[in-house]
Amino acid sequence: MAPLKIEEQMKDKLEARTISPSQDAWNSLEAKLDKEKPKSSKSALWWMGPAAAAAVLIILLINWGQKDEAPMEVIPLVESEEGGQIPGNMEATDQKTGNDEENAKTEIASGLMDEKEADGPLHKAPRSAKEQIKKISVPETDAVVAREKSVQKIPDFESPQAGIDLKEETIAELMPNEEFSGPDELDSEVDQLLSKAMKNIIKVKTVRTDNQSIQADVLLGEVENDLDRSFRDRIFKALVSGYESVKTAVAERNN
Amino acid sequence: MNPLLKVIQLHNSEKQLIKRATENSREAQHKIFERYSPKMLSVCRYYVNDIQEAEEVMLNGFLKVFTHIGSFRHDGSFEGWIRRIMTRESISFLRAKRKILFNDELPEDLTDDTIEDNDFDLELIQELIDLLPEGYRMVFVLYAIEGYRHKEIAEMLSISESTSKSQLYKSRKLLRKNIKNLKLKRHGTP
Numbered sequence: 444m445a446p447l448k449i450e451e452q453m454k455d456k457l458e459a460r461t462i463s464p465s466q467d468a469w470n471s472l473e474a475k476l477d478k479e480k481p482k483s484s485k486s487a488l489w490w491m492g493p494a495a496a497a498a499v500l501i502i503l504l505i506n507w508g509q510k511d512e513a514p515m516e517v518i519p520l521v522e523s524e525e526g527g528q529i530p531g532n533m534e535a536t537d538q539k540t541g542n543d544e545e546n547a548k549t550e551i552a553s554g555l556m557d558e559k560e561a562d563g564p565l566h567k568a569p570r571s572a573k574e575q576i577k578k579i580s581v582p583e584t585d586a587v588v589a590r591e592k593s594v595q596k597i598p599d600f601e602s603p604q605a606g607i608d609l610k611e612e613t614i615a616e617l618m619p620n621e622e623f624s625g626p627d628e629l630d631s632e633v634d635q636l637l638s639k640a641m642k643n644i645i646k647v648k649t650v651r652t653d654n655q656s657i658q659a660d661v662l663l664g665e666v667e668n669d670l671d672r673s674f675r676d677r678i679f680k681a682l683v684s685g686y687e688s689v690k691t692a693v694a695e696r697n698n
Numbered sequence: 699m700n701p702l703l704k705v706i707q708l709h710n711s712e713k714q715l716i717k718r719a720t721e722n723s724r725e726a727q728h729k730i731f732e733r734y735s736p737k738m739l740s741v742c743r744y745y746v747n748d749i750q751e752a753e754e755v756m757l758n759g760f761l762k763v764f765t766h767i768g769s770f771r772h773d774g775s776f777e778g779w780i781r782r783i784m785t786r787e788s789i790s791f792l793r794a795k796r797k798i799l800f801n802d803e804l805p806e807d808l809t810d811d812t813i814e815d816n817d818f819d820l821e822l823i824q825e826l827i828d829l830l831p832e833g834y835r836m837v838f839v840l841y842a843i844e845g846y847r848h849k850e851i852a853e854m855l856s857i858s859e860s861t862s863k864s865q866l867y868k869s870r871k872l873l874r875k876n877i878k879n880l881k882l883k884r885h886g887t888p
Contacts, residue, residue: 447870449877450842453823457843460820461736462743464753469731472757476727479765 712776720768727764734777735760738784744839745788747828752788759787785844789854792832822880829876834869841866 718726739756746752762783770779827835840846848862
C-alpha cells in the first residue's frame, strides 16, 4: 500500500519532535548502570568457577584412568606335575579340540587348573611378553588351596613391577632350563592362553573335586549361552524352511 | 568553517565518544544520553501512551545501549542503532504489559477512502495514534512513521505478513474514523 499523504505529514512532524526527559532521568539510568557493572564482573567470575571445577574433574579422571591402567600385572607361572612349559604354538593348540584346555593351564597364577590338564609342550614367554600378561585375579577357595600344593597364590601386587619380578622369578624356578623364544609370536600365544585359562577357571569353579558338586548358577549361565546360540540357529533354520515351503505352496496354488 | 569539515569533525568526535563509552566512561555515556535522549523519548512515545512509562522504556533502552555498545560495528548511523533498540524495547514493553491480539483475517474491501489534506498539529497526531489499539498502533507506527516493511514488521511482532497488512489497513480505517470524530469535536464540522 502506498503511503497516504496524511501519513507522510504525520511522519514528518513526529520525526521533528523531541521530548526532554525528566530531571532525574540520568540519575536513575546511572544507578541502573552501576547495578549492571558488578553483575557483569560477577558473571565473568561465575563461569570461571564451573570451568575450574570441570578442569579439576578432568585431571582427576585422567589420573584415575592411569591408575586403572597401572596394574598390568604379570601372572606367575604355575608349576605343573609334569614340569610343563608355556605352550608355544598357540594356533596349533587352538586347533585341538578337547586337549586345548588341558594344555593351557600353566599360565594361570591361581593354580585353579586340574593336575591332569598340565600336558603339552610349553614355551617360556620372553621378558618383554611377560609385561603384557594381565593378572587374572581369582578368589581363593578352601578346596583350591588344599588341592594344589605347587600352586602359587596371586599376591596382591602393589605395583606392576612387583608382579613382573615375581613372574620372572617363578619362571626361573619352574623352567630353569628353558630358553625364551621371540617376543612377537609369543604375545599372541599368551593372549590365547589367557582366554583359555579363563574358561578353565570358570569350569573349575563349577566343579569342586572334594564334593563333586556343581555351582548351579555358573553352569546354568553356560548352558543358557549354549542354548541361546543353538536356539537361534534352529529358529533361523525353521524360518528359512518355512519360507521355502510357503513359497512352494503359493506357486503350486497359482498353477 | 566548511560544513563538510564540521560533519567530519562531529563524526570523529562521536567515534571517540563511543569508544570512551565502550570503556565505561560515565562522562561519555552522559554526553551520549544528553545528545540522543530527547529524540529517543519521542520515539518511545509513539508506542507508549503514558509519558512516564515512555521515559522508563527509554531508560531501559539506554541501559541496553551502554551495555551492548561494544557490539556496534559502525556500519550504519549510531542514532539509527539506538533508535532500533528503543523501538524493540517499546514493543517488548507493550507485549509484556498486556496480551496483544492480531486479527489474521484479510479485509475484503481494500479500497482506501481519501482523507482531506489537512494540517494536523503534533498534539492531534499523537492523540490520533494514542486512540489506536496497541496491535494497530504498533503496525501503523512501524510502517507509516518508522518506515519498516511488512516482512520486517512480521518478524519483529512474530506475525505473518498478511496479518501485518490487514492490521495496517484496519488501523488506517480507524484513523480516518477518529480524525472525523476529532474534527467534529473540535470544530463542529467533520
